[in-house]
Amino acid sequence: MFSSLKTLKFTFINFNSSRRFCHEITDGIQVYSYRHKHKVPLVLKNPLYSSWYTCGPTVYDSAHIGHASTYVRLDIIQRILRNHFNINLVTCMNITNIDDKIIKRSHETGKNWKLLAEEYEAEFWEDLNKLNVQHPDIKLRVTDKIPEILEFIEEIENKEFTKIGTDGSVYFKTTCYRNYGKLHNVVLDDPSTAEFALWKAAKENEPYWESKYGKGRPGWHIECSTLASLIFGSQLDFHAGGIDLKFPHHENEEAQSCVYHNCGDWVQNWIHTGHLHLKGQSEKMSKSLKNTICIQDLLKEYSSDQFRMACLLSHYRSSIEFGPELMDTADKILKRLNSFKSDVKAFMNGLKVDGYIDEELLGSQFFECKKNVDLALKDDFHTAVCIGHVSELMKMTSKMINSTDNHLSSNSPAFDKVLLQSVLNYIDKLFSTFGISESNSSKETCDKVHIENVIDSIIKVRNDIRIRAKESKNKEMFIICDEIRSKMKENQIEIKDHGNLSSWTKIK
Structure with a gap:
């Protein structure tokens, strides 16, 4: 895209200087701010697009349903921004294809580290396809951008925020950055303990790249700062990942990026999803704890829509307790949705002759539902509240359609059918916005139906x-x-x- 970070930086400065205003296009959307510890208005600086960077996977093993919940929830928010609020969202994700875990797995299996990473990356994208998660507009791999990462490190070094370790590794000096801890409110008895590696000196039998610091490879945090800056420059509207990344990963990203770009805040809105843990367990799902369920196994028992609905039933910042009760609830809502759609179509085709539409009551409920759904989505994307309002609208509408009161006319006026169809269209569009696929919502799994x-x-x-x-x-x-x-x-x-x-x- 650009020959170097400096070229890109210059381009962004020229572009920004030509803009004379801060363009707020969000119409009352509130998002949670980790700096302020409360919700704040969402303001987008660029009138043409909004930037979104997601921390991608470290591809050393199969992804589990904890990862799935993060990517599904982030996908839901992106769809809401694009399809409900009509924001032109440009998304980017990195793939960490060199890391301690990849090297360790390579040594354990005897498989070349590069081939290992490629294998698990391909599996990751296939998992996203099965989960109906939209791919990012731009994908970047760490090993493709080593020169740019080294340039990023050198710029931080020029500003005297680095130190060289005894083994030749390069570290970021957190003691020099006075705003360190603004996301996590971290208080360090010894700030030097928070110093983190920008460039890790190569050990024996490890892959490496040449640099002025010697043979080595990038640290974990520097890769995301560099790759996001390559695409979006000195300011991001959204930076997203699981809550476990808030500290130290995102804290460190913000610190080194603010130094590099000489800015007060690099990311305007941090989006963090809550943990997923198995019912009866308090710990997050983690490969190190050996309490994981891989995505392939999840989709043998449940459909992707059932899992997505389970994610919709709580706020994205809340934890998810995964188990049969949650999945049964998700399944019931999907069946209720399919039953509602079937009832409406039957009524519209004259197959339900006893039904009666109370135009005034339905119109009033429909108006209130739309208003409340919009307010809930503006309130930090609260999908669980939306599901509640839509469920009430479906319940009342179905009651009218299935009414058997003999004194009510079975010949509804044409306008009543138009109103009924508009309710169906709205609900269809809303669930489509959430990423619920019609072809999949009625699908039963092979284990349940033979x-x-x-x-x-x-x-x-x-x-x-x-x-x-x-x-x-x-x-x-x-x-x-x-x-x-x-x-x-x-x-x-x-x-x-x-x-x-x-x-x-x-x-x-």
């Missing part, structure tokens, strides 16, 4: 009809049995009758 069990049930019902037909000598019932056998054969299932019993086989 096609053989469904066929067995159909055969049993048909067999019961045959027995009653024989007892009553009812020809019409026999005709129904023949029609079932014919339809099943069209779907490659052959039914054979054996007296009072029946069997079936798949037609090859």
